[in-house]
Amino acid sequence: MNGDKYKVVITDNDFENTDIEEKVLSEINCEIIKAQAKNEEELLQVCSDADGLIVQYAPITEKVINHMTKCRVISRYGIGVDTIDLKAAKLKDIKVCNVPDYCIDEVADHCLALILGLARKVVKLSNSVRSEIWDTIGVGKPIFNLKVQTLGLVGFGKIPQNLYPKVRYIFNDILIYDPFIPEALIEQYSIKIASFYEILRSCDFISIHCPLNETTKYLFGKREFQLMKPTAYIINTSRGAIINTSELYQAIRNGLIAGAGLDVLEKEPPGMDFELSKFDNVIITPHAGFYSESALDDLKYKTALNVLKVLKGEEAINVVN
Numbered sequence: 001m002n003g004d005k006y007k008v009v010i011t012d013n014d015f016e017n018t019d020i021e022e023k024v025l026s027e028i029n030c031e032i033i034k035a036q037a038k039n040e041e042e043l044l045q046v047c048s049d050a051d052g053l054i055v056q057y058a059p060i061t062e063k064v065i066n067h068m069t070k071c072r073v074i075s076r077y078g079i080g081v082d083t084i085d086l087k088a089a090k091l092k093d094i095k096v097c098n099v100p101d102y103c104i105d106e107v108a109d110h111c112l113a114l115i116l117g118l119a120r121k122v123v124k125l126s127n128s129v130r131s132e133i134w135d136t137i138g139v140g141k142p143i144f145n146l147k148v149q150t151l152g153l154v155g156f157g158k159i160p161q162n163l164y165p166k167v168r169y170i171f172n173d174i175l176i177y178d179p180f181i182p183e184a185l186i187e188q189y190s191i192k193i194a195s196f197y198e199i200l201r202s203c204d205f206i207s208i209h210c211p212l213n214e215t216t217k218y219l220f221g222k223r224e225f226q227l228m229k230p231t232a233y234i235i236n237t238s239r240g241a242i243i244n245t246s247e248l249y250q251a252i253r254n255g256l257i258a259g260a261g262l263d264v265l266e267k268e269p270p271g272m273d274f275e276l277s278k279f280d281n282v283i284i285t286p287h288a289g290f291y292s293e294s295a296l297d298d299l300k301y302k303t304a305l306n307v308l309k310v311l312k313g314e315e316a317i318n319v320v321n
């Protein structure tokens with residue numbers, strides 16, 4: 001605080017404006033600096049006397065954190081906080097906040113769009129019409145009725161819990177694999193639990209919703225694709241590296257599985273992964289699952305609210321460290 005005025009630095013963002021953040025923070029006497037600082041050097045110049053930071057992609061390293069003399073809160077637009085040195089922040093008693101629940105409807109709907117787009121061969125059929133080919137069965141075959149198909153969900157957190165009621169009436173059967181699922185949730189949703197092996201062997205669509213960590217990196221590789229049905233699709237709206245991309249490429253090229261719907265890739269924007277988008281049984285979207293106009297407003301509101309609450313000495317909505 002400068003006298004009785006706080007200083008909040010919005011280190012960087014790619015939004016059109018920060019009206020929502022400014023409105024939230026107008027509750028306290030606060031100067032807002034919009035910096036667009038992208039690297040350590042630029043951050044050191046703008047952050048030293050900040051009481052709070054609002055951050056999008058800028059790397060909040062140990063050096064940046066140690067350079068700040070009175071910062072109490074770092075609030076990130078988004079869920080992941082891997083751009084922030086949590087240990088260094090903890091040592092300086094700086095609260096690191098995120099927004100874990102701002103786009104649940106959007107990702108669930110995006111996942112459903114990928115599932116239905118693959119099942120109904122929307123992209124393939126549309127591309128053939130664009131090439132002036134008017135042929136349903138010749139281009140689309142085989143298309144199956146989803147009422148006789150099985151969907152597998154890997155992970156049953158917030159997003160698949162939102163998806164589940166939407167797909168319950170579409171699919172004949174839905175199987176869930178989540179080794180950490182609480183018993184109460186199984187009862188609440190009356191879901192069918194399966195082993196990972198059962199999901200691989202019996203599902204026609206497998207949708208990934210677990211977090212990326214040491215145990216889930218490359219959860220799907222050559223062996224898993226070999227176990228899947230050749231008519232099965234894999235959908236990933238979680239994190240790219242849960243799938244081994246080059247093994248997925250081989251699996252699709254060799255017909256081990258029927259195709260894939262990917263909103264996330266190992267490397268974003270993609271390098272070699274672009275090759276995957278050339279298959280007409282693969283749909284790739286550019287990490288778009290989170291996006292809707294209202295989801296962005298919600299994200300901006302909650303990110304600023306975290307800062308406001310900490311500076312007012314109240315409990316933030318979500319602290320990660």
Ligand SMILES: NC(=O)c1ccc[n+]([C@@H]2O[C@H](COP(=O)([O-])OP(=O)(O)OC[C@H]3O[C@@H](n4cnc5c(N)ncnc54)[C@H](O)[C@@H]3O)[C@@H](O)[C@H]2O)c1
Pocket residue numbers: 079100103107154155156157158159160177178179180181209210211212215216237238239263264287288289290291
């Ligand atoms: N595409 C996008 O734009 C977008 C947007 C938001 C979130 N996401 C991603 O979606 C994923 C799911 O989000 P969420 O909010 O549902 O997560 P969540 O934290 O609510 O739930 C994660 C679930 O995964 C389960 N899990 C952990 N390890 C597992 C394993 N090895 N196998 C199976 N399940 C496991 C946990 O028990 C938990 O139920 C996250 O990785 C998140 O980063 C993507």
